[in-house]
Amino acid sequence: MVKRSLRTLPFLVLLSLSSFGLSETRIRSVSEAYWTTRDFSRIPEYFTGKEYRGNQVIARTQDDREGLYFVLELNQALATLPKSCEVFIEVVRSDGPDAKLYKLSIPDETKGRREVLLGITGEDWNSRKIKPVAWRIEIKDVSGKVIASKQSFLWGHGK
Numbered sequence: 001m002v003k004r005s006l007r008t009l010p011f012l013v014l015l016s017l018s019s020f021g022l023s024e025t026r027i028r029s030v031s032e033a034y035w036t037t038r039d040f041s042r043i044p045e046y047f048t049g050k051e052y053r054g055n056q057v058i059a060r061t062q063d064d065r066e067g068l069y070f071v072l073e074l075n076q077a078l079a080t081l082p083k084s085c086e087v088f089i090e091v092v093r094s095d096g097p098d099a100k101l102y103k104l105s106i107p108d109e110t111k112g113r114r115e116v117l118l119g120i121t122g123e124d125w126n127s128r129k130i131k132p133v134a135w136r137i138e139i140k141d142v143s144g145k146v147i148a149s150k151q152s153f154l155w156g157h158g159k
Helices: 002-020 043-048
Strands: 027-035 058-060 067-074 086-093 099-105 115-121 132-140 146-151
Touching: 027 132, 027 146, 058 099, 067 132, 086 115, 099 115
Parallel strands: 058 115
Antiparallel strands: 027 067, 067 115, 086 099, 086 132, 132 146
16 A cells, blocks of 8 residues: 555646746736827837837837737736737727737846736727727747747627
């Protein structure tokens, strides 16, 4: 009986390590909001002329600041993602029936954060009146392997 218990011990140790220390990357939450350029203005910008991001990690489709932002929170720090990850956002918008695909790169400097602001900005999303109807977000490594994904409730439903 004791020998049998000792044989299962390595299996139990391996099982506990896989459930605690080696967790996979997951997207905990996603929220979206339309933000204007003014929403990003901070006092240091008036002195330096450069955008001040503070501790925020921001990726945008264009240099313009105004647009729709998805706030993505992961279950672990962004720094744990493989280098050169890309985020693919597919959105069905209120101004048309077809999904549009946007590709963004997560910045290398992630400041220890778990949260990233993903902006579809400029001509890509130039009106507050346009709303996201359904969306899917995928984080992929350089080989195209999906690391994490999340989708809205409506994305899973057919047309």
